[in-house]
Structures are given as C-alpha cells and as structure tokens.
Amino acid sequence: MPATTDPDGRTATAPQDDPDAPVTLINSFVVPADRDDAFYALWTQASLYFRARPGFVSLRLHRALTPDADYRYVNVANWSTRHDFNAAHATDEFRAIVTADEWKEFPASPAVYQVVIAVDADADTDAMQPAS
Amino acid sequence: MPATTDPDGRTATAPQDDPDAPVTLINSFVVPADRDDAFYALWTQASLYFRARPGFVSLRLHRALTPDADYRYVNVANWSTRHDFNAAHATDEFRAIVTADEWKEFPASPAVYQVVIAVDADADTDAMQPAS
Secondary structure, three states: OOOEOOOOOOOOOOOOOOOOOOEEEEEEEOOOHHHHHHHHHHHHHHHHHHHOOOOEEEEEEEEEOOOOOOOOEEEEEEEOOHHHHHHHOOOHHHHHHHOOHHHHHOOEEEEEEEEEEEEEOOOOOOOOOOOO | OOOEOOOOOOOOOOOOOOOOOOEEEEEEEOOOHHHHHHHHHHHHHHHHHHHOOOOEEEEEEEEEOOOOOOOOEEEEEEEOOHHHHHHHOOOHHHHHHHOOHHHHHOOEEEEEEEEEEEEEOOOOOOOOOOOO
C-alpha cells in the first residue's frame, strides 16, 4: 500500500487474534524538507492523544539524515497489547485528529508489527531467536 | 528510492557531518509470506556480523501482523555514532554478506535516521522536544 493522505488508509489496524500481545506501530511520513515545523506541530498534537491512552508504552520519532529519503520521518510506537492499540484508534477523538485537513500535506504509510528478534549489546543476547 | 536488490542500493549510508552523533538504521524488507524461514536464516547471519562491530547498540526485528504489508519485516538498529555505523558498512566482510545471491529474493529499503523525539510512558516525558 503506497503512502496515502486518505484518513482510512492512514489508520493502521491490527488483526484481532491474540489481543493481549504487544504490538509496534511503524508509521512512515512523506514530509518536504522545508515543512519540518508544520509536521512537528501536527504530529506532536496527535502524539499527545496517544500518549494519554491506556497501553501506550513508548515512541521514537526518527528524522532521516539523508534529505532524499522516501520517508523523512518514521514513528516507531510500542503498545502493551493489540487491544489497547485498537481501542486508541477507534475513538471519535482519534477520528477528529486523523481527519484534520493539515494531514493532507503529509502522506503516511502505517503498518502494525510484532517484535520477533531483540538484541542489546549490553545485555544477554540469547534472545536472538524468533519470538513467535 | 524503491526497495531494491542491488547491493549498492541496499547499503544505507549516513552523511559525514557530526560523526559522533548516534544514528538509527531503519531497513524494510519485502519478504513473501511463505519465505519467513529463509529470510530469518539470511538476516540472522548478517546481524551476527553487525552485533560484533564497535558501536552496535541494539536492534529490533519487526514482523508485520498484516500479511499484505508492503514490508513484512523492518529492522530498527541503533548505533553509538555515525562513524561506527559507516565503518561497519565499509568492510570487505560486509560487502561479502550484502552481495550474497540469496538476498536477491528479498528487496530492501534502508535509510539512516536520528531520533528526534523520545517518549516513554513510565519516564519523565519532558523529552517531548525535537532533539536537533
């Protein structure tokens, strides 16, 4: 699915099986190099909503170091469970945020993942096995 | 830049300014649903090389929960500095790994980022400011 400005297309949905498993949203954004400030303002407003929802764990917003990257911004957000993730994306408040006209400037390509391998240099690395 | 199987295209390079700043590689892979085992084996071999390089911090390999995701696997890998990241990608050993014929089955789309916003639910959230 290509990056889109359609509100439905820019809402990642997770499958309904195993609702208690953690999920990670990876959402990539097309942002012109001279529109950083506008993107920051809009994205921050949306992130404040998600940070306040039950099950929010953490997020990292990444900015590309190469200006010609397809996606200059990528948000990686962890949620405690699929249930919490889906609930946060099913409210009227979320709908109002995602349908804001300002988002039409910044096509997004969201997808929902699970972490299958985790390795930390300063930790026990026996976790180098698929977690599924 | 679309996903590619060309060894040069699938090597993410970071700019040379500020070589002491941390970087994050986000590398997205096209993997057919029935080729998980082959991808795991190949990716794990490559990751063992990176894990042993100076400056490697951590990685998380993500698998999509929706089978129709453009990129069924996404690796997010943190490095201490751009210098370390670039050095790890400039060796003959890396070149031998990335040019393996088996990779032609799995187009990749790598790009290098910096973390600009980090929020953790259970930590001080005053870090909600661009880090640039």
